[in-house]
Amino acid sequence: MIPAATSPAPAAGQILAIASGKGGVGKTWFAITLTQALARQGLRVVLVDADLGLANVDVQLGFQPARDLSAVIGGVVTAEEAAIAHPGGFDILAGRSGSGALAMLDAGSLAAVLATLPRLAARWDRVVVDLGAGLEAPQRRIAAAADTLLVVATEEPTSLTDAYAVLKLHGRDRPGGDARVVVNLAADSVAGARTHAALARAAATFLKREVPLAGVIRRDARVRDTIRHQAPLLTRHPGCNAARDVEAIARSLAAAP
Numbered sequence: 001m002i003p004a005a006t007s008p009a010p011a012a013g014q015i016l017a018i019a020s021g022k023g024g025v026g027k028t029w030f031a032i033t034l035t036q037a038l039a040r041q042g043l044r045v046v047l048v049d050a051d052l053g054l055a056n057v058d059v060q061l062g063f064q065p066a067r068d069l070s071a072v073i074g075g076v077v078t079a080e081e082a083a084i085a086h087p088g089g090f091d092i093l094a095g096r097s098g099s100g101a102l103a104m105l106d107a108g109s110l111a112a113v114l115a116t117l118p119r120l121a122a123r124w125d126r127v128v129v130d131l132g133a134g135l136e137a138p139q140r141r142i143a144a145a146a147d148t149l150l151v152v153a154t155e156e157p158t159s160l161t162d163a164y165a166v167l168k169l170h171g172r173d174r175p176g177g178d179a180r181v182v183v184n185l186a187a188d189s190v191a192g193a194r195t196h197a198a199l200a201r202a203a204a205t206f207l208k209r210e211v212p213l214a215g216v217i218r219r220d221a222r223v224r225d226t227i228r229h230q231a232p233l234l235t236r237h238p239g240c241n242a243a244r245d246v247e248a249i250a251r252s253l254a255a256a257p
């Protein structure tokens, strides 16, 4: 009943969207750290903060973007021009915007974001998209447009039900699409695997769908420390538990099929 334990998942696609439904599960932090881990494998990676309005990525990394996704949506600059090089070895398309939350995106703006993704994929090896919390049309459309959806969940029941809802909608929006589970804030790998098993069981029973485990990330006090210091974890605390866990996920996503 736990597919990931029996068969290694194939390589993930080029556009990776990070979703959760529920906020506060570590989605933005994971998106940043995964981006840096993929970059450290020698890939050119751009992180897109699609949580317009909340601008999480720039807050966690402590910078004020002069150019952002809303300028791309408005046709002021191209996505290539708006991308900002971070000293951590990756690029960022920031989400800071006066235009409101992602859920409020009008149809034209959403279409512009969706059109930007393949353009980015043509220029970068990997595109990592941090979706905001929530399950409104914009999050759903962007999640369905990604090659691989990574659903971040914790053992908390509210997180599990929200992760299940994300998987259910993704199954409708993109039948047969590639969705995998990342368990964050786990006490250890066994507890994390148990959380994934509960979610995989529900998906298998009610959605008739296999959702492999992308990996388990342990709760680690260094995460809070890096966010407080507005530095990426792999720069400030390379080798800590959470860093090793995210690097393992990055390796498995890049693995040859």
Ligand SMILES: Nc1ncnc2c1ncn2[C@@H]1O[C@H](COP(=O)(O)OP(=O)(O)O)[C@@H](O)[C@H]1O
Residues within 6 Å of the ligand: 020, 022, 023, 024, 025, 026, 027, 028, 029, 030, 056, 184, 185, 186, 217, 218, 219, 220, 221, 223, 224, 227, 242
């Ligand atoms: N593996 C972890 N260990 C310890 N704290 C974590 C871990 N992952 C996330 N956190 C904490 O969770 C909080 C929320 O993270 P954030 O990335 O903003 O979540 P989201 O984007 O899902 O709302 C952060 O303050 C961070 O310190």
Ligand SMILES: [Mg+2]
Residues within 6 Å of the ligand: 027, 028, 029, 051, 056, 132, 133
């Ligand atoms: Mg966030």
